[in-house]
Amino acid sequence: MSGINLSRDVLTMILAGGQGQRLYPLTKHRSKPAVPFGGIYRIIDFTLSNCINSKLFRIFLLTQYKSYSLEKHINLGWSYLFRSELSEFIYTVPPQQRLADNWYTGTADAIFQNIYLLEMIRPKYLLILSGDHIYKMNYARLLDFHVDTGSDLTIACQRVPLNEARKFGVMSIDGDKRVISFKEKPQNPDPLPDDSSSCLCNMGIYVFNTDFLVKTLGRDAKAESAHDFGKNIIPSVIPTARVRAYEFLDENRKNVQYWRDIGTLDSYYETSMDLVGVDPLFNLYDYDWPIRTFQRQLPPAKTVFGSGNYPEIPERSGIVMDSVISGGVIISGARVENSILSPRVRVNSYAYVKDSIIMNDCIIGRNAVVRNAIIDKEVIIPEGHKIGLDLENDRKFFTVTDNGIVIIPKKSPFLKEMK
């Protein structure tokens, strides 16, 4: 093993400033890492859980747009896990404008503008992560690999089918795992020598030797550059530095590797729906790799009406099937199928919720129908109202995705004429 001391030698910086424009209106009031996911989580929880499970306890979260919701979540749910007496910390850092008068222009610029944090901590190694992804990964293995191979920069990568590789940074490596070429979003990606149907793609996870990084960033700051790791930094250092690729080892332990970048509303919906299957692709119930979040103390979820009326199930029965149900939810004489319900959702009598994601504190009124919808927090669907049945009508008031998913923003009021 590398002999690396994770608590002394490593600092983690998480790029958590993503505006998430393509997730609008879920990002109307929050940045992408703070978007709720899977009933009780937020997207950032997966990366942070990976950190904790990898025993990494020195973390800066570099925030930017609409950071209030994210900061609140970190303060309530994560800060107390870090002990300052042991030099552990998790801090959210908005742009300080110490150097520039503008916001971050690229991923590398975000690190460069926070060079004083590196100066303060002086870690041997810097782990750079993105706060936007859903996956399980042990970063300690990546750091071991980095130190064992004596690299200046290690890039975590995964195998991606050729036809999907165009949206990634694609690299080719030699037998020593050394990266010999790197192309950002190439038109014709190079396949792997041992597998012509796929190629190696950048996951946006980097380990740098700190001194190497600082010198590289200094050079980049003087160059004509977008100050981006994928576009500028990596291609510029490959010819002269020791850059290696570390292949993603999935802690999710399923047949297929699981890593998702939730880029669009449709991919948000599909990734969420990964959770409700009988044997979900992404396993939240693995207690060897727990996913943490912030949760309030809430009463248990509950369904009512129906007892004593079996075997024929009367129309007014509280029934839930193939769904994820959070604390404080009440299904009162309603039917819920293939859906994700966040804490304190209430579904009233004769209502029918199917193939939908309902976030905290929503109320689905009596006789209402909700299908193929994402309903953000604190929305009241009026009695008898129908969502997702007449997309032409829904489109007049709400975002409807290419795949026909209706998105209702947080606290949307419902008016009579919307019927």
Added chain:
Amino acid sequence: MDEKKKKLLIADDEENILILYKLEFEEEGYEVLTAPSALEALKLIDSEKPDLLIMDICMPEMDGIEALGKILSKNNKLPVILNSAYSSYKDNFMSWCANAYVVKSSDLTELKETVTRVLKEAGRN
């Protein structure tokens, strides 16, 4: 020789240094501008577009390290030589982003050679 003179900007809070450097570098054939503070230097960079900046680190108000950050973040191509009486700032991450770091000495040979080299590297020679 019709070639336009290279323009050097010297930023230092010690007046004697400014006088000395101005004399010495003018003798070398450079046009020399001086600034008694980092803030003044930042203004002159915008208005005078010098070819190279020689900057002290320990100065009142804004120090040379902070000023270097401001210059870099504007994606300024201006080459910068840090010139301090102390070598201890060589460890500072930000100072690594300068083109060179020369410790002050009564003998200006090293500084002059560094100016020539940095201008050449930056393609301004």
